[in-house]
Amino acid sequence: xxxxxxxxxxxxxxxxxxxxxxxxxxxxxxxxxxxxxxxxxxxxxxxxxxxxxxxxxxxxxxxxxxxxxxxxxxxxxxxxxxxxxxxxxxxxxxxxxxxxxxxxxxxxxxxxxxxxxxxxxxxxxxxxxxxxxxxxxxxxxxxxxxxxxxxxxxxxxxxxxxxxxxxxxxxxxxxxxxxxxxxxxxxxxxxxxxxxxxxxxxxxxxxxxxxxxxxxxxxxxxxx
Amino acid sequence: xxxxxxxxxxxxxxxxxxxxxxxxxxxxxxxxxxxxxxxxxxxxxxxxxxxxxxxxxxxxxxxxxxxxxxxxxxxxxxxxxxxxxxxxx
Numbered sequence: 001x002x003x004x005x006x007x008x009x010x011x012x013x014x015x016x017x018x019x020x021x022x023x024x025x026x027x028x029x030x031x032x033x034x035x036x037x038x039x040x041x042x043x044x045x046x047x048x049x050x051x052x053x054x055x056x057x058x059x060x061x062x063x064x065x066x067x068x069x070x071x072x073x074x075x076x077x078x079x080x081x082x083x084x085x086x087x088x089x090x091x092x093x094x095x096x097x098x099x100x101x102x103x104x105x106x107x108x109x110x111x112x113x114x115x116x117x118x119x120x121x122x123x124x125x126x127x128x129x130x131x132x133x134x135x136x137x138x139x140x141x142x143x144x145x146x147x148x149x150x151x152x153x154x155x156x157x158x159x160x161x162x163x164x165x166x167x168x169x170x171x172x173x174x175x176x177x178x179x180x181x182x183x184x185x186x187x188x189x190x191x192x193x194x195x196x197x198x199x200x201x202x203x204x205x206x207x208x209x210x211x212x213x214x215x216x217x218x219x220x221x222x223x224x
Numbered sequence: 225x226x227x228x229x230x231x232x233x234x235x236x237x238x239x240x241x242x243x244x245x246x247x248x249x250x251x252x253x254x255x256x257x258x259x260x261x262x263x264x265x266x267x268x269x270x271x272x273x274x275x276x277x278x279x280x281x282x283x284x285x286x287x288x289x290x291x292x293x294x295x296x297x298x299x300x301x302x303x304x305x306x307x308x309x310x311x312x313x
Contacts, residue, residue, distance in 0.1 A: 031302055035302060039310045122290075142253070
């Protein structure tokens with residue numbers, strides 16, 4: 001006997017809300033989106049195949065409702081050809097954190113990012129990017145699955161995710177209050193010159209190690 | 225910056241090739257042979273290895289914190305009310 005619509009919906013509601021909250025720019029929009037998607041799903045429930053995945057079916061509806069709402073509301077022009085984020089370097093967050101903290105940037109930087117920062121950063125992404133980012137980061141969908149869901153080429157997904165990462169990292173750096181003064185001055189004064197000295201020394205050491213590794217690989221290959 | 229080295233069967237990616245494939249590698253969206261070449265590069269290039277490690281940790285942290293969104297109690301009631309309204313209309 002098929003399970004009734006309400007029971008199925010209730011079981012996935014927290015997950016659906018999470019997706020709606022990350023897609024929408026504010027909690028009110030997320031609630032509206034979830035309610036609209038629930039009504040649409042209820043109307044189409046007869047078309048749902050009961051041996052298939054209700055969650056995946058519902059998420060597709062939610063996504064479609066979201067995209068329609070955004071298109072209707074803002075009539076967003078396509079942003080594929082805009083190059084505003086091209087000036088953001090790759091590994092943006094890594095470089096900023098390394099410059100500011102030295103040492104282990106991951107340890108110093110990543111714990112400072114909050115869930116709220118992430119939501120705010122996502123909300124600033126252009127809609128096409130945000131949709132891809134939510135499907136990839138939250139739903140952990142493959143590029144192929146995202147391309148199918150959004151009905152766009154695989155390389156478009158790849159490019160949107162690549163650009164989303166850059167924009168998100170820049171936004172998160174600004175949002176998470178990682179100004180240089182965030183580090184106590186005494187600590188900064190103590191660590192920075194040392195980090196510089198280390199970098200110079202380590203660069204020499206790395207060059208030697210690299211040459212050694214390459215030589216090993218070359219001669220190892222010939223000997224084998 | 226390490227350059228690509230290709231001598232006979234030996235083909236080692238340089239920093240630029242690894243850099244270009246960084247996101248695809250971290251996302252597991254890369255051909256096995258390419259992944260192997262990136263891995264080899266990371267073994268011998270500490271600078272790239274540090275960057276890749278940071279990006280992997282960033283992805284993990286991002287996912288964990290993004291997934292930590294809790295649904296407020298009233299949201300469920302709002303959905304039930306909207307569905308009831310739809311049924312009665």
